[in-house]
Amino acid sequence: MSKxxxxxxxxxxxxxxxxxxxxxxIDWQGLGVSVMEMSHRSKEFLALTKKCxxxxxxxxxxxDEFEVLFMHGGGRGQFSAVPLNxxxxxxxAVYCENGVWSKSATDEANKFTQTTAIDVRNxxxxxxxxxxxxxxxxxxxxxxxxxxPNETVxxxxxxxxxxxxxxxxxxDMSSTILSRExxxxxxxxxxxxxxxxxxxxxxAIVIVRKTLLAREGLPxxxxxxxxxxxxxxxxxxxxxxxxxxxxxxxxxxLEQNGGVKAMEAQNIAKAELLYNFIDNSDFxxxxxxxxxxxxxxxxxxxxxxxLNSKFVAQSNEAGLLALEGHRIVGGMRASxxxxxxxxxxxxxVDFMAAFAKENS
Ligand code: PMP
Numbered sequence: 001m002s003k004x005x006x007x008x009x010x011x012x013x014x015x016x017x018x019x020x021x022x023x024x025x026i027d028w029q030g031l032g033v034s035v036m037e038m039s040h041r042s043k044e045f046l047a048l049t050k051k052c053x054x055x056x057x058x059x060x061x062x063x064d065e066f067e068v069l070f071m072h073g074g075g076r077g078q079f080s081a082v083p084l085n086x087x088x089x090x091x092x093a094v095y096c097e098n099g100v101w102s103k104s105a106t107d108e109a110n111k112f113t114q115t116t117a118i119d120v121r122n123x124x125x126x127x128x129x130x131x132x133x134x135x136x137x138x139x140x141x142x143x144x145x146x147x148x149p150n151e152t153v154x155x156x157x158x159x160x161x162x163x164x165x166x167x168x169x170x171x172d173m174s175s176t177i178l179s180r181e182x183x184x185x186x187x188x189x190x191x192x193x194x195x196x197x198x199x200x201x202x203x204a205i206v207i208v209r210k211t212l213l214a215r216e217g218l219p220x221x222x223x224x225x226x227x228x229x230x231x232x233x234x235x236x237x238x239x240x241x242x243x244x245x246x247x248x249x250x251x252x253x254l255e256q257n258g259g260v261k262a263m264e265a266q267n268i269a270k271a272e273l274l275y276n277f278i279d280n281s282d283f284x285x286x287x288x289x290x291x292x293x294x295x296x297x298x299x300x301x302x303x304x305x306x307l308n309s310k311f312v313a314q315s316n317e318a319g320l321l322a323l324e325g326h327r328i329v330g331g332m333r334a335s336x337x338x339x340x341x342x343x344x345x346x347x348x349v350d351f352m353a354a355f356a357k358e359n360s
Contacts, residue, residue: 004344007322008152008297008335009175010195015339017249028245035245040238049233052248059251059260062184062207069206070234070244072223075101075174075193078204079108082170082189084220085227086212087113088143094167096120096138098130098158099151100328105172106146112218113143120147120158128154129289133162142167144188150176150294152196153326155286155333157294161186168212175296177205178254179338180264188212196296197338199247202240254338263338270336270345271295277349283356301331307359308332318351 005012028035029044038045053068062068071077082105083093092114095106098121109115116139122131138145145167150157152175161182162169168188177192184190188209195201206226213227222228222236229236254263275293278284278300286293286300302311311332312324325331336345 001319003319003321004347005321006334010201011335011337012339014253017253036242040235040241048248055251055255059254060184065210066207067210067230069229070239071204071206074204078191079105081224083109083112084224085217086144086215087217091143092116094138094142094145096147099154099156101151102148127289128287129292130156130158133160136162138164144168144170146170148172150296152297153328155288155294155297155299156292178260179267179296181260194243194247199250200243202243267295270342273345274298296337297333297335299325299331299333315351320348320351
């Protein structure tokens with residue numbers, strides 16, 4: 001029986017990548033050692049990091065105006081790194097809040113810098129949605145504008161990009177990076193924890209406009225210092241080498257499979273299949289307005305919540321793993337990142353239909 005893993009993160013990885021990693025695990029490139037047990041400064045590993053960055057630059061069309069960093073500490077590490085690096089005296093950092101993760105980013109930034117939180121949700125009678133970016137009413141002056149284009153817990157996605165005449169735009173793309181085409185030039189800093197669309201946890205990717213590296217910010221740990229990491233080729237200290245290796249393999253897999261454009265088409269098809277099924281059912285519901293629905297994380301509720309544990313148990317038995325919703329919002333959640341094939345979503349829809357029939 002095929003098993004499909006709908007975990008929000010660490011998430012499913014492409015099976016082809018896992019197979020290759022397994023084959024190379026003990027003896028990488030005929031060197032007689034694993035990639036995990038060799039110097040990060042060896043010529044072979046340095047070649048890997050170069051290849052990895054070049055691949056990401058091609059996939060996302062990243063120009064030379066940006067530095068690409070591979071850092072420790074996942075998404076939350078960047079919740080700290082952003083204010084520490086970008087703080088400016090007598091200015092407030094603007095945090096646009098649209099869900100659990102963007103609020104957590106504000107809380108962390110508050111420890112280091114002055115923040116102004118803006119609520120960009122536009123919920124109406126039980127329907128969740130996000131205001132159009134043109135209506136966000138950003139203040140005239142700010143050290144930077146931070147937002148989260150895809151809220152992993154809430155299942156809300158923002159497809160437009162906010163702009164500001166002077167303040168840099170910072171995006172937490174942990175759960176949407178590489179899932180759809182974006183114009184990197186509309187941003188000043190993009191970051192993402194790896195464990196959804198990139199690879200295993202333990203590494204975070206930062207794409208930062210080089211001009212921003214001149215900001216002094218606040219005193220900070222070396223491992224969170226963008227300018228230092230840029231100067232050191234992301235090797236100020238020993239990086240998470242296995243996660244870096246696997247990220248390089250995922251990028252290669254993406255390039256071999258049509259790149260971000262092809263992923264986006266598949267992600268649209270997967271999301272449509274699942275949302276259409278839910279919308280046409282009187283057994284399940286999704287509470288997000290159509291224009292704000294995430295393509296990566298689909299929360300859904302059984303109208304009769306007393307059936308929740310039965311649904312989770314039986315879906316697990318059917319090989320559909322990790323569908324229980326986040327503890328904060330309850331219900332169910334299907335995370336359908338790049339590695340999830342259309343057949344996985346079809347299997348979920350078939351199961352949901354059969355479950356609804358049996359329990360109606
Ligand atoms: N931002 C977003 C949008 C996330 O989904 C997550 C994790 N699910 C984080 C930040 C935090 O990432 P980490 O656990 O790597 O610190």
